Amino acid sequence: MDHFQYRDGVLHAEGVSLSAIAERFGTPCYVYSAATLTRHYRVFDDALAGIDHDICFAVKANGNIGVLGLLADLGSGFDIVSVGELERVITAGGDPAKVVFSGVGKRVDEIERALEVGIACFNVESEVELARIDTVARRMGKIAPISLRVNPDVDAQTHPYIATGLKDNKFGVGIERAEAIYAQAATLAGIAIRGVDCHIGSQLTRLAPFKDAVQRVLALIDRLAECDIVIRHLDVGGGLGIRYRDETPPSPAEYATAIRDLVAGRDLKLVVEPGRVLAANAGVLLTRVELLKPGIEADDKHFAVVDAAMNDLLRPALYDAWQAIVPVTETTGTVEARRWEIVGPICETGDFLGRDRELALTEGDLLAVRSAGAYGFTMASTYNARPRVAEVMVDGDVPHEVRARETIADLMRGERRLPS
Numbered sequence: 253m254d255h256f257q258y259r260d261g262v263l264h265a266e267g268v269s270l271s272a273i274a275e276r277f278g279t280p281c282y283v284y285s286a287a288t289l290t291r292h293y294r295v296f297d298d299a300l301a302g303i304d305h306d307i308c309f310a311v312k313a314n315g316n317i318g319v320l321g322l323l324a325d326l327g328s329g330f331d332i333v334s335v336g337e338l339e340r341v342i343t344a345g346g347d348p349a350k351v352v353f354s355g356v357g358k359r360v361d362e363i364e365r366a367l368e369v370g371i372a373c374f375n376v377e378s379e380v381e382l383a384r385i386d387t388v389a390r391r392m393g394k395i396a397p398i399s400l401r402v403n404p405d406v407d408a409q410t411h412p413y414i415a416t417g418l419k420d421n422k423f424g425v426g427i428e429r430a431e432a433i434y435a436q437a438a439t440l441a442g443i444a445i446r447g448v449d450c451h452i453g454s455q456l457t458r459l460a461p462f463k464d465a466v467q468r469v470l471a472l473i474d475r476l477a478e479c480d481i482v483i484r485h486l487d488v489g490g491g492l493g494i495r496y497r498d499e500t501p502p503s504p505a506e507y508a509t510a511i512r513d514l515v516a517g518r519d520l521k522l523v524v525e526p527g528r529v530l531a532a533n534a535g536v537l538l539t540r541v542e543l544l545k546p547g548i549e550a551d552d553k554h555f556a557v558v559d560a561a562m563n564d565l566l567r568p569a570l571y572d573a574w575q576a577i578v579p580v581t582e583t584t585g586t587v588e589a590r591r592w593e594i595v596g597p598i599c600e601t602g603d604f605l606g607r608d609r610e611l612a613l614t615e616g617d618l619l620a621v622r623s624a625g626a627y628g629f630t631m632a633s634t635y636n637a638r639p640r641v642a643e644v645m646v647d648g649d650v651p652h653e654v655r656a657r658e659t660i661a662d663l664m665r666g667e668r669r670l671p672s
């Protein structure tokens with residue numbers, strides 16, 4: 253459930269109409285709902301009640317300081333993949349002691365900073381990385397808490413670009429190699445073994461791959477126990493999918509119950525790293541129709557050129573992802589509906605937000621691209637010298653600008669001509 257609803261024919265984020273937001277902050281613009289984020293976090297947290305757990309929001313889904321700050325206040329931890337994300341968490345008031353650090357290529361300076369602020373765990377993705385973390389930690393006179401990311405080799409049944417649990421991808425280590433690596437880790441003075449983690453992919457809409465993965469990792473934990481290697485936490489990653497169109501993903505409660513049943517009775521803390529399921533449906537991308545370019549021949553396509561583009565929301569262009577596009581003002585019937593290609597002004601054929609969408613459009617209309625709160629702004633670029641858009645978070649009746657629109661000057665900051 254989210255807090256984007258029509259009231260008197262106009263789409264609102266909580267108590268504020270999206271047309272008022274467009275008027276005040278301009279378009280394009282991301283609009284988030286604080287109540288929706290809060291609700292999604294609480295539903296997830298409640299679903300895990302009764303088992304020792306930490307929710308570590310995947311910052312890559314939405315790293316806005318306003319979003320992170322709200323989640324930090326709710327008690328969330330964070331899953332980061334760079335020192336940039338770590339600094340965002342700290343700036344937002346997040347607790348470094350609730351941060352897990354994932355990613356295949358952690359640099360020495362990133363490891364140093366993470367050790368300096370005392371993160372909860374490094375999710376180690378290879379033996380060389382383990383050795384690197386050990387070296388850095390010992391040099392700093394610290395002990396790095398680690399977890400090994402294992403690849404349980406299950407098919408996540410999702411888009412190949414976002415499936416990560418199969419053998420032949422760059423993430424983690426094959427689960428069959430894990431015991432040897434843990435045995436090695438146990439000998440390293442700069443390393444403290446804390447957990448095991450896995451992340452099998454994103455936008456998963458079935459429970460079976462999660463259950464398979466957890467079972468395989470639990471079997472590993474048992475084998476490690478036989479060698480006196482004690483695992484204190486199991487991090488099952490993120491990946492729970494949402495409904496963009498007609499998907500029927502398990503609810504957070506079903507997901508949590510399934511995992512809870514598998515870990516029940518064990519002395520293990522559960523860590524989860526959800527991103528999309530918390531943030532996606534808590535945000536929309538608000539855009540205005542710049543001009544309409546209807547086809548002339550019968551089989552021509554009709555193009556609606558909007559002011560947002562693939563640089564603002566990349567998912568449709570990159571994954572051919574479908575996100576709902578709805579009018580901000582409900583159609584009155586005076587304009588005839590047509591099947592429109594909703595495209596941006598960027599010079600690429602792949603620059604579209606939606607294809608073949610039945611909408612009754614007039615120039616100047618406002619549209620909302622739904623489910624844009626995750627992997628929306630974080631994947632934005634400035635391609636075609638387009639400044640990144642504003643981000644607004646509505647809290648009740650108040651819209652807060654949580655990120656100002658970039659200016660053209662921002663885009664050129666730090667650039668210069670060669671000396672003459």
Ligand code: LLP
Pocket residue numbers: 310313331354355414451453454455489490491492525526527528529567626627
């Ligand atoms: N943990 C790790 C280690 C991850 O790699 C990811 C996402 C997550 C947690 C969070 O997954 P989530 O709960 O959001 O599914 N840009 C793509 C999604 C890429 C996901 C990458 N990893 C998209 O727009 O669909």
